[in-house]
Amino acid sequence: MDGVSLHRLVIDDEARGLFRVNRRIFTEPEYLEIERRRIFETCWIYAAHESELPRPGDFVSRRVAGRPVIAIRGDDGAVRVLLNTCTHRGALVCREDRGNAKSFQCPYHAWTFSQRGELIGVPGEESYSPAFDRKELTLGQPARVDTYRGFIFINFNRDAGELTDYLAGAKEYLDLVCDQSETGMKVSQGLQAYSIRANWKLLVENSYDGYHAVSAHRRYMRFLEDTGIDIKGSMNPRQEVDLGTGAGKGSRALDLGNGHAVIEYESPWGRPIAYWAPSFGESAKGRIEAARRRLEERFGAERAWRISGTSRNLGIFPNLVVNDIMAVTIRTFFPLTPDYLEVNAWSLAPANEHPQDAALRHDNFLTFLGPGGFATPDDIEMLETCQRGFANHEVEWSDISRGMKSAHPLMSDELQMRAFWRRWNELMTGSHARGSQCAA
Amino acid sequence: MAVNRHEVENFLYREARLMDEHAYDDWLALWTDDALYWVPSNRDDVDPGKEVSLIYDDRIRLQMRIARLKSGVAHAQDPKSRMRRVLSNIEIEEAEGGDVIVTSNFMLAELRRGKHDIFAGRSIHRLRLYNGSFRIASKKVLLVNNDDYIDNLTFLI
Numbered sequence: 001m002d003g004v005s006l007h008r009l010v011i012d013d014e015a016r017g018l019f020r021v022n023r024r025i026f027t028e029p030e031y032l033e034i035e036r037r038r039i040f041e042t043c044w045i046y047a048a049h050e051s052e053l054p055r056p057g058d059f060v061s062r063r064v065a066g067r068p069v070i071a072i073r074g075d076d077g078a079v080r081v082l083l084n085t086c087t088h089r090g091a092l093v094c095r096e097d098r099g100n101a102k103s104f105q106c107p108y109h110a111w112t113f114s115q116r117g118e119l120i121g122v123p124g125e126e127s128y129s130p131a132f133d134r135k136e137l138t139l140g141q142p143a144r145v146d147t148y149r150g151f152i153f154i155n156f157n158r159d160a161g162e163l164t165d166y167l168a169g170a171k172e173y174l175d176l177v178c179d180q181s182e183t184g185m186k187v188s189q190g191l192q193a194y195s196i197r198a199n200w201k202l203l204v205e206n207s208y209d210g211y212h213a214v215s216a217h218r219r220y221m222r223f224l225e226d227t228g229i230d231i232k233g234s235m236n237p238r239q240e241v242d243l244g245t246g247a248g249k250g251s252r253a254l255d256l257g258n259g260h261a262v263i264e265y266e267s268p269w270g271r272p273i274a275y276w277a278p279s280f281g282e283s284a285k286g287r288i289e290a291a292r293r294r295l296e297e298r299f300g301a302e303r304a305w306r307i308s309g310t311s312r313n314l315g316i317f318p319n320l321v322v323n324d325i326m327a328v329t330i331r332t333f334f335p336l337t338p339d340y341l342e343v344n345a346w347s348l349a350p351a352n353e354h355p356q357d358a359a360l361r362h363d364n365f366l367t368f369l370g371p372g373g374f375a376t377p378d379d380i381e382m383l384e385t386c387q388r389g390f391a392n393h394e395v396e397w398s399d400i401s402r403g404m405k406s407a408h409p410l411m412s413d414e415l416q417m418r419a420f421w422r423r424w425n426e427l428m429t430g431s432h433a434r435g436s437q438c439a440a
Numbered sequence: 441m442a443v444n445r446h447e448v449e450n451f452l453y454r455e456a457r458l459m460d461e462h463a464y465d466d467w468l469a470l471w472t473d474d475a476l477y478w479v480p481s482n483r484d485d486v487d488p489g490k491e492v493s494l495i496y497d498d499r500i501r502l503q504m505r506i507a508r509l510k511s512g513v514a515h516a517q518d519p520k521s522r523m524r525r526v527l528s529n530i531e532i533e534e535a536e537g538g539d540v541i542v543t544s545n546f547m548l549a550e551l552r553r554g555k556h557d558i559f560a561g562r563s564i565h566r567l568r569l570y571n572g573s574f575r576i577a578s579k580k581v582l583l584v585n586n587d588d589y590i591d592n593l594t595f596l597i
Binding site: 188189190191192193194195196197216218219220222223342343346347355358359362363365366367370371372374377378380381382384 | 479481482486488489490491492493494495496501504505507508511513514515516518553555587588589590591592593594
């Protein structure tokens with residue numbers, strides 16, 4: 001046993017349409033310890049994007065799932081992930097965030113490792129016994145590394161299933177993001193790093209929460225309205241989005257399997273990819289409409305509309321968010337304590353984007369996102385106040401029931417969060433919460 | 441025209457006080473119509489056309505920022521940060537077109553909801569004389585911690 005009860009963490013009462021999450025899983029350190037082992041060491045975790053490593057020898061080094069790692073493209077073109085700790089005494093062998101390297105030399109005693117992690121240099125090696133074997137001292141690597149459409153994932157569980165099976169229905173949504181560009185998608189250099197004094201699972205919920213947009217982000221929505229956009233018609237609709245024609249306004253929420261989920265909705269904002277909005281100005285109109293026509297030639301009208309005219313907030317279990325909204329952001333995060341997490345957020349864009357579109361994208365990105373943006377700080381504030389509220393441990397449960405009896409769940413419902421919680425509960429407890437009932 | 445150091449310093453001190461005291465409209469009135477308010481992310485020297493920044497406001501977004509802060513629903517500034525900052529190490533040089541480039545260090549103590557933060561950095565102001573007084577044509581803020589995790593940058597910096 002792990003010292004804490006894993007009983008009734010999630011109540012999934014389908015018969016009555018009620019779903020509850022016990023708030024102690026946001027506050028008690030014991031649950032974070034279990035999450036580290038049963039979730040972060042068994043699931044595929046996003047590490048980097050291939051576009052960050054265009055040339056042989058290019059590397060990035062960062063913390064992934066709490067561990068310092070290096071992602072590097074070798075001279076053979078293959079992407080590898082190395083655990084950034086010298087096999088001698090532990091020092092970081094790489095202390096740069098990014099760069100290009102033929103090898104990594106530990107600064108402590110100058111052991112040198114190849115791009116593949118092989119130990120290729122040991123000063124004074126004659127002082128070691130004959131049993132000393134360089135091959136046993138290769139840099140550590142995650143048990144598994146795999147890539148889907150440029151997204152590099154690692155897994156610390158050798159027995160994990162294949163990445164493409166793991167991604168399940170989320171693959172189609174990554175495809176919708178990646179198909180924006182004929183020349184591939186590229187992560188912009190640089191990122192926004194921000195911290196939140198709240199539990200990491202609250203950010204999961206928030207990242208695809210369509211219910212809070214019109215209340216918590218009221219002021220941002222006003223800005224959109226001021227530019228001539230009909231927010232009320234698009235952000236909080238009680239109808240499904242017609243993905244075929246774009247006629248009508250609406251949205252939907254989908255469980256994509258394995259804890260992944262998405263909300264998909266007609267964009268209330270302009271998207272530099274191929275969806276013009278008044279704020280972009282008349283001068284951008286021709287260029288953006290031409291991009292839309294090219295998408296239609298490549299994919300037909302229906303898929304072109306989905307790629308360009310709809311937005312999607314995609315959550316890939318457990319801690320990757322790809323929000324294809326007014327810009328595309330890749331967001332990943334990791335808890336250091338139950339009430340503190342750190343977020344890394346990048347901008348993803350077509351590799352060959354016209355400079356003027358790139359400027360529109362950056363405008364969109366910075367207006368909404370990041371610690372100095374007009375929406376992210378309010379999300380952070382909401383999450384932090386939730387965490388403070390949890391100190392009232394007499395109030396045991398959070399309610400995630402919205403839309404549970406609906407035949408057509410919308411972005412403003414909470415199906416997407418229930419998809420996460422069900423998977424979370426399975427991994428944490430080894431059992432399903434389905435059928436559990438609220439105390440009457 | 442010889443730049444009067446005293447006038448430049450007084451201008452910066454006044455700007456600092458307006459930021460500390462959330463005097464949003466008075467602060468906005470300091471800027472030119474072609475204003476640029478920029479806080480780079482990750483490092484000081486980024487290409488804002490290719491890399492994300494923390495803040496990169498033109499005049500329109502600067503107005504949006506102020507309108508948001510005044511709206512009563514800017515949750516991340518409710519309650520407002522309590523702030524005081526000091527400026528020092530002021531260096532002044534004249535630039536083309538009569539503009540003045542002023543670089544200065546700041547140290548800002550910020551307290552909000554029980555969390556006390558220190559922000560420090562170097563600001564680069566481009567000041568322009570307008571009807572006899574200075575306006576800010578651009579301001580670039582090089583945060584010491586622009587490569588670290590920042591939780592809230594919604595106050596004026």
